[in-house]
Amino acid sequence: MTPLPMLNLLGQLPFQTGAVTRMINAENPTGEKGGGAKWVPNPEDPMLPHSGPAMHLGKGWKVRPFISVKAGETALLADIEGPGCINQFWITTSADEWRTLVLRMYWDGEAAPSVEVPLGDFFAMGFDTQPHTVTSLPVVVAPHRGCSCYWQMPFRKRAKITLSNDGKNDVRIVAYKVLYKLHEVPADAAYFHAQWRRSLTQREHPEHTILDGVKGRGLYVGTYLAWTALSRGWWGEGEVKFYLDGDGEFPTICDNGTEDYFGGAWGFFRDPKKEPVEEPYNTPFIGMPLAHTSGNDGPRYFGLYRWHVLDSIGFERDLRVTVQTLGWWPGHIYQPLTDDVASTAIWYQSEPHGAFPVLPGVNERWQR
Template sequence: MATGPWDCRTHWSFVPMGFRQRCTISTSHPRPFDHVIAERFRDSSRAQPWRADQPLERLIGYFNQRGQDPKGWKDMREAEGRITLAAGQGSEFFARRGRGALGVLCLRLSPRDPQTLRQLRLQAYWDGERHPGIDAPIGHFFAAGARWQDIPALLVGVEGEWGYCYFPMPYWREASLWLVNSSTGPVQCDWQIAWRSRPYPREHAGHFRAWFHREEPTTLGRDYLFLHTVGRGQMVGVVQTMLGGHWCEGDERFYIDGGRSPAFYGTGTEDYYLAACWPNRDFHSPFHGTVGDIVAEASAAGAGPRGFYNFRACYYRFHLDAPIRYESELHAAIEHGGTNDTRSSYTSLVYYYQQDRRGLIQSDALSMGSATKESAHELSAPAATHYPLTQYFEGDDDDVPVAFTVLSTLAPVRCRLDIDPRNLGVRLRRVFDQKEARQWAEVWIDGEKAGDWYDADGNPYKRWAESDFELPPRLTKGRRRLHVEFRPRTGHPAWTLAELAAYSHVEDGPSTAALRPTLTPHEP
């Protein structure tokens, strides 16, 4: 995957590997770089245990049908046309009223030069929205953020003169698509669209959105933002371009549902895009790839050693194998340079689905050290010790001190937490001192075991961490409070608690429509 003076390879697997109780992944490599994405369910029956003979034909087919619509919809209607836009002109080119979903969007541009790719924008308005749900430079939308070339990704890409998008785009009242030409010359665009009138169930689907962002230059000391959004949904992909500086070591850091610890914490930008040993050669898979080869471009231009720093790189990653789901908010960002220390030019487009309402609300929280709060929550931990601690969370704010009082115990600890009786399950969130790794406790709810809460990681330098534990509806639905007990596992470090919160999963959470991400100007 590399084009430098080395030969580096990455190995990846998109095979689903379900488990009901626990999963252990190990390696004998002395210096491994690895990424693992795991999703935990409130209902364990959703996890089908891995089998060596499980069918993989559908997954293998994705590698053999790139550039083709993989959905297999049979009842689509089609339309096509041509639109010509003068400089500065915008125009609607497709509209539908009623319920349905777009399934195919293909565009052919003339010209396809860098200015057009940056300054011709695709906009989509769903169900009477005031602001577009999609507002994207046309190049980024088709994963051609730096150059137009064949990009054989599964749901978004380029084949010859045509860019294609096969993401389903549901609507329940109306859909409107626009092209806006901010370039200095005319643009001609041929379009092909296919849709069907069969509606998605409104309660289980969201609008398809794409949010563009750019920073020129990047902000020293702060992560580059992919997306901050409030609501309920899932992030399904990102296209990113980078120019200037040794940016390859920046780690992705994604925070889910207001968490203070990153739920996703990577090992470098090239690793996030499942490549290795930057700079990377042109390569593509259904789910990730590098668009172009900046080393080859620099060499052809006679740019000399390290001249590739002055050529814009482009990557894409689609989380179709493991969508990044969130119930109340998502903050997705990535470092620039090894420690946010480069002044580079970054652009990105994030694809996501969202309902503008929260599906997770905080119902109660207990901070240790306050006798009044501990009494109100019926805290019982007679064998515990308490100590004050000022420390740091990992992530973008790892230089911001945070003070808590920590409860530490090898014996059972009990408390009461209020919850919303409308809940469809409850998430417990624990702030703890991760100086000692492999803290393990059984979780009991009103006398019934709910499972084991185990945190493998430890960090003696950034000691604060948050961890989540999902409770199934059978233990929580219809109840207004829970009696929670933690029974630390013998032979493991003390169980530590600085804060314990209960979040209720709800179907009809408060609206977040007024908190939509602010649009970023496409050009300085």
């Protein structure tokens, strides 16, 4: 057995030599050995609409680097026979509105997806009108909207990834790649899950539910919030709460406040006394890559991530996660806020998983 000090990110590399490694993309849709770059240029072929630039070079020269996804269609990005583990997923598209595109992932033949999230939100980039970079360990968005995910996704029998275009416009370019290794998966390995929710909080109960209905044994590993502050002034005073294993009215884990949960302090300001303007920041595990504000008046847009990589939250039976939306009234009194919050929760658990809430239609996803 490998000594525990070696079981870290870099320490695993010497023990992976010879692993069967494959990649699925538009050039090799099945990931088969020796199956890449076999297309012959033919712009008249519906499967090869982007092959024109390669006509003078011929077969094997970037003939099918992308796919297109028509309005109302669902594209099958990957269908892999296991056992194995997806190690990297990268994607970009020419679409302007990524909330119209829905990413779904299915493990071992399940009917309901374990991942169901609008494409941008999965990569901590929820606001279509505010594209930005993300520099973190498991998720990276490089200029311009080149999205990489390094969450490890094991499967035993089969892994399937789809992308649905719920919008009214065809998406001319979808470029993607799924890199994976084929190997045995330990019996106690859990499955990757991600779920999206959105709510307009109410003054009577200023709280957004990040995750609920999770049953089974698992590990919570990530939160992304796309937060529209609709009022002037400070918006991040509310607490993030984790209700674990039968918790009722009160949670077992209650974080100090929104800015504390995402690693800030005294707000997210450059200088709370001299320059109270939120400052974007990126780190490996916590960040606010988007802070779109032209002053202290709303609405303002904030994107925040917290990856629980070294501080994951385990649960044995069930899990619920919430965040309050609180600001300040004069006189140092908490002000309940009506804010527009969309969340992506990321966790691992044993299957089967509980039913997800019905994903809202395109109009109900729009946040700007």
